[in-house]
Amino acid sequence: xxxxxxxxxxxxxxxxxxYQMLIGLEKCFSLQEGQxxxxxxxxxxxxxxxxxxxxxxxxVKDYSKPLTDHHENLWNTLKNWFDPKFxxxxxxxxxxxxxxxFGSTTRLKDWNIQEPVQRLKTLKDIYSERxxxxxxxxxxxxxxxxxxxxxSKSDDQLQELLTKVVLHVxxxxxxxxxxxFCRSLDGFIPKANQQAFAEGxxxxxxxxxxxxxxxxxxxxxDQKREFLTARFGPSIFTVPTFILRDATDxxxxxxxxxxxxxxxxxxxxxxxxxxxIGNWLELINSLDEELNGFPQFRNTATRYREQLxxxxxxxxxxxxxxxxxxxxxxxxxxxxxxxxxxFGVEGYENPDxxxxxxxxxxxxxxxxxxxxxxxxx
Numbered sequence: 001x002x003x004x005x006x007x008x009x010x011x012x013x014x015x016x017x018x019y020q021m022l023i024g025l026e027k028c029f030s031l032q033e034g035q036x037x038x039x040x041x042x043x044x045x046x047x048x049x050x051x052x053x054x055x056x057x058x059x060v061k062d063y064s065k066p067l068t069d070h071h072e073n074l075w076n077t078l079k080n081w082f083d084p085k086f087x088x089x090x091x092x093x094x095x096x097x098x099x100x101x102f103g104s105t106t107r108l109k110d111w112n113i114q115e116p117v118q119r120l121k122t123l124k125d126i127y128s129e130r131x132x133x134x135x136x137x138x139x140x141x142x143x144x145x146x147x148x149x150x151x152s153k154s155d156d157q158l159q160e161l162l163t164k165v166v167l168h169v170x171x172x173x174x175x176x177x178x179x180x181f182c183r184s185l186d187g188f189i190p191k192a193n194q195q196a197f198a199e200g201x202x203x204x205x206x207x208x209x210x211x212x213x214x215x216x217x218x219x220x221x222d223q224k225r226e227f228l229t230a231r232f233g234p235s236i237f238t239v240p241t242f243i244l245r246d247a248t249d250x251x252x253x254x255x256x257x258x259x260x261x262x263x264x265x266x267x268x269x270x271x272x273x274x275x276x277i278g279n280w281l282e283l284i285n286s287l288d289e290e291l292n293g294f295p296q297f298r299n300t301a302t303r304y305r306e307q308l309x310x311x312x313x314x315x316x317x318x319x320x321x322x323x324x325x326x327x328x329x330x331x332x333x334x335x336x337x338x339x340x341x342x343f344g345v346e347g348y349e350n351p352d353x354x355x356x357x358x359x360x361x362x363x364x365x366x367x368x369x370x371x372x373x374x375x376x377x
Contacts, residue, residue: 017172020039022126022181034050035218036049037216038215039209045085045248048090051092052089057081057091057094057095059094061073061077062173064240066103066109067103067169068103069107069126069129070129073100075147088161091164094145098168098171099168100170102169107126116163119163120159123158125138128194135148147150182194188234193238195227200231237300237347238293239304239348242354244353245272246274247278261273261362263373266372266373268327270315277361283355283358283359286301301359302357304356305362307358309363312360320375325338333373337360338360342356
């Protein structure tokens with residue numbers, strides 16, 4: 001297999017896995033007390049709880065070709081459910097969730113309204129189409145192998161399992177799922193914030209996976225949903241997320257000539273450069289985000305900047321009156337200002353340190369403000 005083919009296979013697998021995760025996320029929103037969603041335990045997605053009748057195991061498939069009588073998707077799924085390692089008695093419902101439509105001539109169209117005995121007859125009728133030579137050849141087609149394995153079970157075994165099987169066809173694909181998810185947020189999450197809310201929920205689901213299990217319980221899911229709703233729900237404006245991080249080597253190199261960086265270099269304080277540039281970048285990026293009410297956030301940042309400059313000028317004047325080494329006093333001024341608790345303003349009562357510190361560096365970068373860390377006596 002070529003490198004290009006390997007990449008395509010890996011991408012296809014990753015996309016299928018992501019689709020499976022989205023189906024699981026969708027099920028999380030309907031969790032009842034005591035229920036949880038499990039991934040990759042008994043199959044693709046499992047909804048389990050104290051009531052076996054409400055427990056559901058879901059096999060998630062994204063196919064484009066129709067679901068016909070002899071399509072491997074159905075028969076392979078049935079084979080997996082008959083696997084001795086899979087305890088179907090733990091579930092009240094077994095769902096084949098597929099994007100496929102029914103084939104135009106398939107006998108499966110009435111499956112979901114049929115009694116178990118009718119479903120069994122449907123499978124027997126399909127299987128009866130196999131010729132003797134197809135069944136007895138040394139190297140049968142894979143679909144024939146699957147059908148033989150399924151139909152080797154007794155009628156009682158077949159009916160016991162088939163009574164639980166639901167065929168969910170023409171399911172939404174990944175893009176339709178995304179659009180439907182965003183539509184479900186209308187009314188309590190502003191449209192400008194829906195993508196951020198969705199990414200927050202998706203990230204949460206992935207974060208729950210570890211080497212032992214991948215499970216989402218109702219309590220932790222509700223807690224995360226409430227947190228994100230409070231964060232991205234209706235408000236005057238949505239505050240962007242600020243991450244305390246150091247600048248990368250590439251970012252350091254790129255911004256060494258910035259005015260605010262030069263002003264830190266004037267006080268010979270290289271130890272703080274990486275964090276300072278990181279804060280500044282977070283601030284600049286936040287002003288570019290178009291979350292709900294972003295014009296109001298930018299206006300608030302402007303008002304905050306004006307007050308921050310006034311606060312800095314007072315602290316700078318105080319520092320200039322101190323005795324001792326000017327260079328050390330300049331570093332002390334920097335440390336005291338950067339580590340001080342940020343003050344609040346109307347609409348943004350609890351600013352993030354990264355926001356405040358990024359904003360003072362942004363103000364330093366504008367030479368029209370006549371700001372500097374270096375104390376001159």
